[in-house]
Amino acid sequence: MGITLMRPNNVGYLTKEGFKSIFKHGLMSFASVTIIMACLIIMGVFVMLALNINSIINELEKQNEIVAFVDEEYTEARAMGLKNAVLSVENVSSVEFVTRKEAMDSFSEDYENGLFDEIDATVFRDRFIVHVYDIELTAQTKTDLEKVDGIAKVNAHLEYADGFIKVRNVVSIISAVLVAILAVISVFIMSNTIKLAAFTRREEIAIMRMVGATNSFIRFPFIVEGLMLGLLGGGLGFLAVWGLYTVVCNNLLTSSMSGLVEIVAFGGIMWPLLGVFLGVGVLVGAFGSNIAIRNYLKV
């Protein structure tokens, strides 16, 4: 009989062997799936937490506003006419015109003791409440707004903007570092679990080698097995995070914190998250299997 390399008709057989092996080594399969699932749940919970913190910060950022005061000489109608010019300034996302009268009313409301009841509205200026796209460019936007003809003065809380930027950066860095650490720990635990699985089958691998199986012929079912276990672990991990998140959200929505924080809807991120979970599961499963059996393919 001739000597040939792995043929395409073997691919079906080897894939089937990979699937069968999942059930033949049920306990190790269960352990592998559980480990992948546990690691992904931890990572998933942290990712959801980080997404919500980011969302809260973004919401707070949106509330940070710049006030552009119109020249006192301008009539209300002329002042209102500046709206388009203000809106056209780079980084400006929305503009709201506030008349002198509205400004005074708002001011008086803040001081209910009637201290400013006698003040005339002409003391105030017509103004624009400006929101920006990128809070990091607040200083530049302030300068640009000051250049608009008819704008006499611009007030921007640069210290708040800086504060938000710092908090966001710190949260981003901590998130990235923790996710990276968790990912490394997950791969390490997974790799060891699969190594243990491969160790229990080292005799089987040795026999396969001795009867002339190529490394790729031996490796293929292991990769299929790891891939399927990774996929299963990723899928179950996703469902677990979905369930956990739904329970936590429901509790928050019915608690006293309801309305204080805007919770990121799971539906909005479920597909990318599912993709990441399945992708991580598949990568960890397939690469983990490959790494784990490598040592037994050298003889």
Next chain:
Amino acid sequence: MLQMSEVHKVYESTGSEALKGVDLTINDGEFVFLVGPSGSGKTTLIKLLTGELRATSGTVMVNGFDLQTIKRRKMPMYRRTLGVVFQDFRLIDKMTVYDNVAYAMRIVGAKKKEIAERVPFVLNLVGLDEKGGRYPSELSGGEQQRVSIARALVNNPSLIIADEPTGNLDPARSLDLMLLLEKINALGTTVLVVTHEKELVNAFSKRVIAISDGRIVGDGMDGYYAYETE
């Protein structure tokens, strides 16, 4: 054809020299016993032939492959020209008898039809045609060794190396197994049997190569006792 010339093997970890200049030739179609006491170098010699070890110096040529220079990726191709039978059978527990034998055909890319024809044929040859669906753990030691022989045979190897094949069998089963190997040899396959069972060797009039202390100390048709050094 198997040819060893001035083969030395020194284990680096211990510094011990297991083979000390072995010269050996086995021609196609021969039936040869390799005998010797424990620690004589039999296992080292077999491991050189199966590609598990490489000689420190000398030449080892088997079935047209130079085992001193063979690349690792070519080793599976070489091993497919051999049939190896071990004392501990080395069957895959999770596979049925049929699948254990068929596996050796699948790795060489045999078609389903070929496998479906050939596996029952060799199982019949070793007397296990009724037990293809069983798992190794459901068979006796003698039956497991027959499965191992069927697997070694299935790809029509040029050479069968049987390393202490009767070590785990009772005398009656051992004799049956040797008769089976003799039958296989009669069909044209070269057979090399490593053993230290004197009675068994002497029951057959075959070429006997004796090894002691890493050297070939005898080669002839005179039976085990002629070379006994213990």
